[in-house]
Amino acid sequence: MEILKNNLSNLNIIKNLNENIDEDNINKRVCIFGQGFVGLPLTLSFAFRGCKTIGVDVDEMLVANTNKGLTHHTEKFYGVTITEILNMQLQSGQYKSTVDGAAAVRECNNIIVTVGIPIKDGKYIMDYLESACTTIGQNLKKGDLVVIRSTVIPGTTEEFIMPILEKESKMKAGKDFYLAYASERIAEGKAFEEFANMPTLVGAVNQNSLNRAAELLSVVCKADIIKASCIKAVETSKVFENVQRDVNIAMSQEFARFTEALGIDIFEVVKLANTHKRVNLLTPGPGVGGYCIPNAYHYIAPKAEDMDVNMEILKLARKKNEIIPEFIVNKLKQLLREQGKEIKSCKIAVLGLAMKDYSNDDRISPPIDICKLLVKVGAEVRAFDPVVPTKYNFKVKSEKEALQDADAVLILTKQYNINFDDYEYMAKLMNEKPVCIDTKAVVNAVEAGKYGFLYWRI
Ligand SMILES: NC(=O)c1ccc[n+]([C@@H]2O[C@H](COP(=O)([O-])OP(=O)(O)OC[C@H]3O[C@@H](n4cnc5c(N)ncnc54)[C@H](O)[C@@H]3O)[C@@H](O)[C@H]2O)c1
Known part of the structure; x- marks a missing residue:
C-alpha cells in the first residue's frame, strides 16, 4: 500500500514536472558536484521536486551540452526521458549546470558530491574528489550541509574529506557546517525510480548533521531513510x-x-x-x-x-x-579451429559493447576488453552497439555490417535494437561454418544448429 502511494505521488510529480514547487522545498538550493550517470539524474530529481538546483562538472563540453538540453543518458521516469526532464527543468529555471563550482557553492545551502574515485592499475585516484572538496571547502558558508554520495574507500569522509573541508573553510564539521555520507545504490537505467524507492542509508558526523541530511534526502527518497550509527558503517556497507x-x-x-x-x-x-x-x-x-x-x-x-x-x-x-574476456577469446580460438579456421585470419562480429544489458555505459566494459584482445591476436573485429556513444576503430554502424562475411558472432550485451534470433539472416550474411558464442543465453542452440552454427554458451 505504502509503495503504491509513493508510486502514485511520483507519478503526480512527473506529470506536473514544472508546476510542483512545494513551499517547504522552495528555499532549498541544492548543488551537485559531478553530472555523470548519478549526478545528472539526481540533480534533476531534486529539481522536479521543487528545489533550485545547480549541476557542477569540470567537463566543459558536458556542461555546455546539458545547458542546451542535450545528454547521452538513457534514463526514463514513468516513460518520460531524461532529455525531456532536463529540458523541462532548464525551461522552468529549476536546473542549470556550470563549471564554476565556487559560485555554485556560494549560491546553495546544500552540496552533494557524486564525483568518483577511479582505479588505475589497481590503485585508486583521489584527485577528482580532492579537487571537488577543496572548491567546496573554500566557498562553504556557516550552516551549509555537505553530503558525500560517491562510493568511497571506508573512512574517506572523516579521514580525507572532512580535513579538507575544515582546512579550506576554517570551520568545524558538525558545529559550523553539517557533514554526512549517504551511499548511492542506484542501477543505471533505473536511476530516477531507485532514487525515489530504494531505502537510503545515511551516516553523519553528529546528530544535527544526520537530521539535516535525512531531511534533504527525503525530498527525493520516498522509501525509508535509514540512519546509521556512523559514517564508516554506511561507506563500508x-x-x-x-x-x-x-x-x-x-x-x-x-x-x-x-x-x-x-x-x-x-x-x-x-x-x-x-x-x-x-x-x-x-x-x-x-x-x-x-x-x-x-x-x-x-x-x-x-x-x-x-x-x-x-x-x-x-x-x-x-x-x-578479470580473466573472463581472455577465457572467451581462447574459447573462440578453439571453436574456430574446430571449424578449420585460425583466428588471425577471421572476421569476428561482436554484438553489444556496453558493460551491462540495455546500458550505454562502456566504462570498464568486458566486451571492449574482448574486442581489444581479438584485435591483438590479429582478428578483424566489427562490433555493433546501437546505444554506446564512444568511438572505437572496431565499431560499425549496423548489425548487418558487423555480421557481413564474419566467421564468428559473439553476443556480449543485450540491447533492444539488436536482433539475436534471426539465425537464417545471420547465417546468410556470415561465412561458411559460422561460430556463435552466446554469453547472454539469447540463442536457441537447436534452431541455430539448423543453420550450421557451431554454438557455445557461457
Ligand atoms: N553509475 C552508477 O550506476 C553508480 C551507482 C552507484 C554508485 N555510483 C558511484 O557514484 C559516483 C559517480 O558515478 P558516476 O557513474 O556518476 O560517474 P561519472 O564518471 O559518470 O560522473 C562523475 C562526474 O564527475 C565529474 N568530475 C570530476 N571531477 C570533478 C570535480 N572536481 N568537480 C565536479 N565534477 C567533477 C566528471 O567530469 C564526471 O562527469 C562514483 O563514486 C560511483 O562509484 C555510481
Whole structure:
C-alpha cells in the first residue's frame, strides 16, 4: 500500500514536472558536484521536486551540452526521458549546470558530491574528489550541509574529506557546517525510480548533521531513510554491496564450468536455484563491468592490508572475473579451429559493447576488453552497439555490417535494437561454418544448429 502511494505521488510529480514547487522545498538550493550517470539524474530529481538546483562538472563540453538540453543518458521516469526532464527543468529555471563550482557553492545551502574515485592499475585516484572538496571547502558558508554520495574507500569522509573541508573553510564539521555520507545504490537505467524507492542509508558526523541530511534526502527518497550509527558503517556497507556481486558472479562462472562439464545449462540451473526464497545466484556473462563492481575490491583491499585483514576470497573472485574476456577469446580460438579456421585470419562480429544489458555505459566494459584482445591476436573485429556513444576503430554502424562475411558472432550485451534470433539472416550474411558464442543465453542452440552454427554458451 505504502509503495503504491509513493508510486502514485511520483507519478503526480512527473506529470506536473514544472508546476510542483512545494513551499517547504522552495528555499532549498541544492548543488551537485559531478553530472555523470548519478549526478545528472539526481540533480534533476531534486529539481522536479521543487528545489533550485545547480549541476557542477569540470567537463566543459558536458556542461555546455546539458545547458542546451542535450545528454547521452538513457534514463526514463514513468516513460518520460531524461532529455525531456532536463529540458523541462532548464525551461522552468529549476536546473542549470556550470563549471564554476565556487559560485555554485556560494549560491546553495546544500552540496552533494557524486564525483568518483577511479582505479588505475589497481590503485585508486583521489584527485577528482580532492579537487571537488577543496572548491567546496573554500566557498562553504556557516550552516551549509555537505553530503558525500560517491562510493568511497571506508573512512574517506572523516579521514580525507572532512580535513579538507575544515582546512579550506576554517570551520568545524558538525558545529559550523553539517557533514554526512549517504551511499548511492542506484542501477543505471533505473536511476530516477531507485532514487525515489530504494531505502537510503545515511551516516553523519553528529546528530544535527544526520537530521539535516535525512531531511534533504527525503525530498527525493520516498522509501525509508535509514540512519546509521556512523559514517564508516554506511561507506563500508556500500562497498560490501558491490563486492558481494563480484564474488557472486565469480562463483557463477565456476558453476558454469561445472554445469558445462555435466552437460546441463547454467542459466536453467540458476533459475531453478533462485526459486528458493533465500538464494540469489547471479548469472555468468562476458565478465564484470562498469564503474562500481570491478572497483569495489580495490576500495577494500588497501584498507584491509593496512589493518592486516585477509581478503583472499574477494581477491580471487576479482582475478577470476578479470580473466573472463581472455577465457572467451581462447574459447573462440578453439571453436574456430574446430571449424578449420585460425583466428588471425577471421572476421569476428561482436554484438553489444556496453558493460551491462540495455546500458550505454562502456566504462570498464568486458566486451571492449574482448574486442581489444581479438584485435591483438590479429582478428578483424566489427562490433555493433546501437546505444554506446564512444568511438572505437572496431565499431560499425549496423548489425548487418558487423555480421557481413564474419566467421564468428559473439553476443556480449543485450540491447533492444539488436536482433539475436534471426539465425537464417545471420547465417546468410556470415561465412561458411559460422561460430556463435552466446554469453547472454539469447540463442536457441537447436534452431541455430539448423543453420550450421557451431554454438557455445557461457
Ligand atoms: N553509475 C552508477 O550506476 C553508480 C551507482 C552507484 C554508485 N555510483 C558511484 O557514484 C559516483 C559517480 O558515478 P558516476 O557513474 O556518476 O560517474 P561519472 O564518471 O559518470 O560522473 C562523475 C562526474 O564527475 C565529474 N568530475 C570530476 N571531477 C570533478 C570535480 N572536481 N568537480 C565536479 N565534477 C567533477 C566528471 O567530469 C564526471 O562527469 C562514483 O563514486 C560511483 O562509484 C555510481
